[in-house]
Amino acid sequence: MNRDVIVVGAGIVGCAIAYELARRGASVEIVDERHPVGMGATQASAGVLAPYIEARDGNPLLDLGVRSLDLFDDFMTRVSSDSGIAVSYRRTGTIDVAVDESEMRALRTTADVLARRGVAARMLDRAGASAEEPHLAGDVIGALVIDAHGFVGAGDLTRALSVAARRHGAQLIEQSRVRRIVxxxxELIVETDRGSLNGTAVVLAAGSWSGTIDIEGVAARMPVRPVRGQLMHLTWSGPPLKRVTWSRRCYLVPWDDGSLLVGATVEDAGFDERATVAGVRDLLEAACDVVPQARTAGFRAARVGLRPGTSDDLPVIGPSSVVQGLVYATGHYRNGVLLAPLTAQLVADAMLDNRIDPxxxxxxxxxxxL
Ligand SMILES: Cc1cc2nc3c(=O)[nH]c(=O)nc-3n(C[C@H](O)[C@H](O)[C@H](O)COP(=O)(O)OP(=O)(O)OC[C@H]3O[C@@H](n4cnc5c(N)ncnc54)[C@H](O)[C@@H]3O)c2cc1C
Structure with a gap:
């Protein structure tokens, strides 16, 4: 069915939805107050695709993440072909390390969950961990390797999604701030500071700022709050880490171009998007503690983003129960990159085919x- 859909927010979630709707034949406008696309939380993201880290049975986030990860290979092939943009994407796995017995117990619990689900994972002792990743510090006493995990260039992917959406006819309106939806x-009217847009449906994908948009007829408070994350961009010399390296205090993501990302802080700082001395110091110390050679890395930049967190740590996805034609796709917190392909599919299925996934x-x- 053809629909005039306005997507509010051109982060990875909004761009993935706009692309999916446009490719399935809908007429789509994407509106964002910033320029270029992906300048909210998405530009700070490490792009790690790792639903099984700390996996526990019965957590809906695990099921969402696993389903989305399963979509990634096809999603990346399609987006690259539709946009003509090559995006870095690796499925080289993660190595999750432990430095004491309680961390080892947590890794074993995760390994048990994965074994029950038939997911390939290997517990390693001290010698095994050091053989698997020679850069690890001497106090690492064991590790869990999960082969299915990977990482993707979130900024490039968002650009590619916006180009692919436009190639399928979507229009991108930048530097327009949405104030109200009525x-x-x-019809639904989307009032911006540069005039109004109208359509038969609106997707609200404005990340941490979703609650700042007034929606006529909705009394409930949007439960999304900003959770600041700082991430360091380093330049690495010598043999790179083999895969994403995860510890309780930080994670490290080795890129093909020789750079290394170190993330991330989790802070309640309102809408403040500044990097701080404490954030930079804590992350660099944590990185050097787990991989001592990080001391020789060059410092390129500190990135900061506001993750859209919710009170139950689950995203808010699907048709509004109050306003007909309004669909939410927000609150993706620490997993918006991982969850983008599945979110786009679920939203497009609901909007275009009236298929409501359980x-x-x-x-x-x-x-x-809401
Ligand atoms: C440091 C850090 C590391 C992360 N690492 C990972 C990771 O490894 N893996 C992972 O899956 N996730 C990760 N995340 C989380 C991920 O980045 C987010 O979940 C994801 O980017 C959210 O995407 P979004 O499109 O919902 O929001 P955003 O990217 O924030 O996009 C929202 C957009 O809406 C626009 N907007 C807001 N208000 C308005 C308005 N009123 N009018 C018009 N436009 C508006 C903004 O300008 C913005 O472009 C990380 C986040 C951070 C901060």
């Missing part, structure tokens, strides 16, 4: 009265 008759029940806006 229903009038069969998984949407867990992340429904109705649980917050």
């Amino acid at each position: 229903r009038t008759g069969a 998984m949407l029940e867990k992340v429904s806006p109705a649980r917050f009265g």
Whole structure:
């Protein structure tokens, strides 16, 4: 079915949805207050695709992440072909390290969960961990390797999604701030500081700022809050780390171009998008503690993003239970890159084919009265 859809927010979530809707034949406008696309939380993301880290049975986030990870190979092939842009994407796995017995116990618990699910994972002792990743510090006493994990260039992927969406006819409107969404008759009006847009449906994908947009007729408070994350961009020399290296205090992501990302802080700092001395110091110390050679790395930049967190740590995805034609896709917190392909699929299925995936029940806006 053809629909006029306005997507509010051109982060990775909004761009993935706009692309999916446009490719399936909908007429789409994407509106964002920043320029270029992906300048919210997405530009700071490490792009790690790792749903099984600290996996525990019964957590809906695990099921969402695993389903989305399964979509990634095809998603990347399609987006690269539709956009003509090559995006870095590796499935080289993760090595999750332990430095004491309690961390080892947590890794064993995760390994048991993965064994029950038939997911390939290997527990390593001290010698095994050091053979697997020679850069690890001497106090690492064991590790868990999960082969299915990987990472992707989140900024490039978002650009590619916006180009692919436009090639399928979507229009991108930048530097326009959405202030209010109002229903009038069969249409939804999106009021921006540069005029109004109207369509039969609106997708709200404005990340941490989703709650700052006034929606007429919705009394409930949007449960999304900004959770600041700082991430260091370093230049690495010598043989790179083999895969994403994860510890309780930081993670390190080795890129093909010789750079290394070190993330990430988790801070309650309102809408403050500044890097701080404490954030930079803590992350660099943590990185050097787990991989001592990080001391010789060059410092390129500190990136900062506001993750859209919710009170139950689950995203808010699906049709509004209050305003007809309004669909939410926000609150992806620490996993928006991982969850982008699945979010786009679930939203497009619901909007274009009226297919409500059972998984949407867990992340429904109705649980917050939205
Ligand atoms: C340091 C850090 C590391 C991370 N690492 C990972 C990782 O390894 N793996 C992973 O999966 N996730 C990771 N994340 C989380 C991930 O980045 C986010 O979940 C994801 O980027 C959210 O995407 P989004 O499109 O919902 O929001 P955003 O990227 O924030 O996009 C929202 C967009 O909406 C626009 N907007 C807001 N208000 C308005 C308005 N009123 N009018 C118009 N436009 C508006 C903004 O300008 C912005 O472009 C990380 C996040 C951080 C900060």
